[in-house]
Amino acid sequence: MTAATTPPLDPAWQDRIRDAILTVLVRGDRRDEPDLDRFVALQHDYPRREGKGLRGRLALASAVAHGGSAEEALPVAAALELFQNWVLVHDDVEDDSDERRGAPALHRTVGPAIAINVGDAMHVAMWDLLIGIRADWRDAVLREFLATIRTTAEGQHLDLTWVADGRFAVDREAYLGMVERKTATYTVVAPLRLGAYVAGRTPHPQLTAAGRVLGRAFQIRDDVLNLTPDPEGGYGKEFAGDLYEGKRTLVLAIAFERLADRDAERLRSLLGRPRAEILASDVAEALALLERCGAVQEAQRIAERDARDGLAGLRQALADAPNREAADAIVALVETLATRDR
């Protein structure tokens, strides 16, 4: 058996995770009201859309690597994925996003009011999945979820506050701290740690540190790829989307460190407008400024360094893992993500 077919990384497990999510969302008291059947269908919408299922798969693989069973980790993996889904429903309202996984964002079809409430119902279902798990590690898992969701909300608050206040020039440390909270914690740290708990173990401290750095590397890689034209697809519609959306990224943080005052002011004025008013020529000019100061390359360098450090830490944290095959599969999966070209 090769690493790629290690049970928890097998695509069949993604179907099982999705089934667990769809099932828990059906609970409730509908009394044959069609409006409430529709309410369930709306909660099923995002989980049914095609996603990478990264967090759930990582949690299952970590459980197996730590000597536990993927079967017992299933509700925890499903809860992580359901967390991701309700957060996306709310984030899409908060950022007024157009699309999600190739289809209109939920609030674009039902309005923000119904979408917010759908997200809340998905949030409570997430706890339903967790409250039924085995008592041995239930407390540890519940506390990990409490801390993870809180930290993610803190990261989101920082990001939203910077946008609301029009603060573009956040420094590098502040930006990376935000990413650790908003993305790295629930994407990498929590899945790896939860896997350990479900195997009845205490997570290795290196697992947390490495997960944080790797999650950062994923995000920076995303930021860089967003500003890198696809050699095959040309300047696709996703290209430079972050600049249109006024997203804070490491690339921008570096540019504001490096650019002379006049250029920094120009960059701010190019990107600091409402989305609909930003023209392709503004974005082209901004890209030229970013290139001139080498911000994209520097971000790329940091992403590579973080990926290298994170992978080394992860290997150490998993050095004594009872299941070698699953441990290697985790490292391989994370490496693929941290060094992907698209």
Place this chain on the structure above:
Amino acid sequence: MTAATTPPLDPAWQDRIRDAILTVLVRGDRRDEPDLDRFVALQHDYPRREGKGLRGRLALASAVAHGGSAEEALPVAAALELFQNWVLVHDDVEDDSDERRGAPALHRTVGPAIAINVGDAMHVAMWDLLIGIRADWRDAVLREFLATIRTTAEGQHLDLTWVADGRFAVDREAYLGMVERKTATYTVVAPLRLGAYVAGRTPHPQLTAAGRVLGRAFQIRDDVLNLTPDPEGGYGKEFAGDLYEGKRTLVLAIAFERLADRDAERLRSLLGRPRAEILASDVAEALALLERCGAVQEAQRIAERDARDGLAGLRQALADAPNREAADAIVALVETLATRDR
């Protein structure tokens, strides 16, 4: 000691509930970032505003009535009040309300994006309060919260869907079913049942049934009072606010049953416009139609019947309560609310 000073109904307990809420909201990892101190302050906003604290007080009184301790019920009462607070933060965004407890609604000061995320952070803190409670009844309490929040979200979905679809003429049964879900469950049923669990008992089935009817009675009473001019304050700014907001109420449901087609059509066209376009003269004409068909009086009659039936059921459910004084205090409190004039 008179019933009014039974410990759990004493105002000092409201301060303790509030302290428990404020404390749990402070947890989290702020690393001295002023933006994250602000995030905590935003979560504290609604809990600090003056409220009746009805749900928390009912839960404490029910625990004592069932032979339990108010002290041990405290985190559960605090979680109920925190539930109410995060739901209000989200509801205010969903309904785009102007005010809450005499001050601007949260999203009016920080924008909907930040407010939604603040509500989510309050939601997770609610589970933090519950996860730490005594193991004896923790499962029962957690399951009661899961069911309660789900039911409340279902009720909110019905209400929002009717507004989104412009469905004004919902029938009486559908309206009352929505109110049972959206309001009665978390306002009366859950506090009473949770009190029993925290005392180590199984809630009397009558407690659930009576709570549902009483919660309905409270809401109908609210609806009626909203359409009743205050003899002292005259036609205050709150008067007939429900008509301006296009709220579905039992009064409207009855009117649509009773009015001839032409009048029903007229009523729909008067109230079915965006809030800003509804004039005082429209509301006056709508009020005249409601009066003509006796809808307000009929709703009032139903509220009185429900209050009577609910109180009788509640007395029965509490007939063998180990603590007579607390049981009587609950009945007295509920009676006051169900028959209040303002």
